[in-house]
Amino acid sequence: MKKWLPIAIIVVLVIVVWQVTAGFNNTAVTKEENAKLAWSNVESSYQRRNDLIGNLVKTVEGAADFERGTLKEVIEARSKATSVNVDAENLSAAQIEQFQQAQQGVTSALSRLLVTVERYPELKANQNFLQLQSQLEGTENRINVARDRYNAAVTDFNTYIRTFPNTLFAGLFGFDKMERFQADAGAENAPDVEFDF
Template identity: 40%
Template structure:
């Protein structure tokens, strides 16, 4: 009788340990997934800040740059695409497109010295530069969070629990193709 009780207690302890590990792993995956979502929300906050600054920047430059309609059209199209983006990948793509359009605007601005001297334009450019720095910081934090999450769900035996939960790898916020090349500016 003592032997049977000892075996039952041992089996019960093993079941509790396995259940405890499963619960702990499940909660760890949920926490990591929530961290990824929270980090992306911070990226979105900064993207929204940039999105809100752009109309002011465009209106400040349009008076000086009457012949640069293609640049303003590209910015408007990119803003519309970003506003309509719903998935992470769509938002990343739209954000990269907007960055490209803003880069073209900044290259064209170099041809307008009186615009560069305008205090309103200078203040908006400072705001935009600060926002771009914030976006870069939040993107890095998001990517670190994604790296932690992806590593967690790929390690054994947590990968087994993640597959049961239907959790999949998250995508990184990657730079636009060609971002590693410095743009050429001709005066």
């Protein structure tokens, strides 16, 4: 009977270690996939904005005397933003930065477009334009919510893999800290608002 005791202890230890590591791995995979899904939702929200911008540009183009340079900037920024591809499987700070810069270009061009529209009362009264403008405002809110949810999912994942004893297993199973979505540089400063009367 004493001969079997060391073997039984080893078998029990192997089962316990297997359960602990499998439990860690499965939970980490789930949390990582949730963070990747949240990133996909960020991209989806930005895609919705880009789709709406196309319709907005077509509506604005209908105003024959509208400033073409402003429209061109919006179209070019939208094109650049849609050409930036981010691989959710290999999400890095550099990829997020590149994506964010392209989206910031769209935001800036769109802001200039909406300010320029103020000079065109017939366009401001256009029902299609008003509806698209309202949808864009709602989409901007969705983008913010999606970014917040992404950051929450990344925080959950990062906290899980960085707490003891999980940190011991994270490297063993190839889990690395994920990057959060950061605010644009200078976002902490209030924007200058100028009115031309």
